[in-house]
Amino acid sequence: EPEVTQTPSHQVTQMGQEVILRCVPISNHLYFYWYRQILGQKVEFLVSFYNNEISEKSEIFDDQFSVERPDGSNFTLKIRSTKLEDSAMYFCASNARGPSYEQYFGPGTRLTVT
């Protein structure tokens, strides 16, 4: 069964450093999403992406964040200058039919900012 994959599984970085989190969505999916979950809290939407552009972004997704689909398979989230409060689990998700339909999540990247 096809799965969303994410790398790395765990990233430790120092405050102020740039990080890039990578995702490979399911191959025939066209809609891509990033969510984050701070430890002990609920899953929160960051951004949705379709047809090579951002469809929707939350207030969390400020100028420090960017997304890119650099080739036909990868979908990346970049945090330009990490803060302590960016420490969280970051989940990539994808689906084939659009935002009203079920989304499939990758295993997540645990980001620790020290």
Add this chain to the structure above:
Amino acid sequence: RKEVEQDPGPFNVPEGATVAFNCTYSNSASQSFFWYRQDCRKEPKLLMSVYSSGNEDGRFTAQLNRASQYISLLIRDSKLSDSATYLCVVNGAAGTASKLTFGTGTRLQVTL
């Protein structure tokens, strides 16, 4: 009122029990509804979509009441492997179609 509200639990039930979870959502224009399960420090995994007519998948039954803005999940004959956090998820809860809005989850612990 929270966009998606759930009782956090935990619900501690013996194996074989029937357990029900409830969820309410604030935006009457919400479009799609789902139950996901999340194991500790893992990704949310889709359990089932929820339709107005109600739907069943094995031991799991989901119901949606649009008038009351209420979603439920019933688990029959609980197994130890059902222990997890159950997430009520709504699309369009905040007035935008692109994102899923998650509840905080209800934790279930099934014991021998």
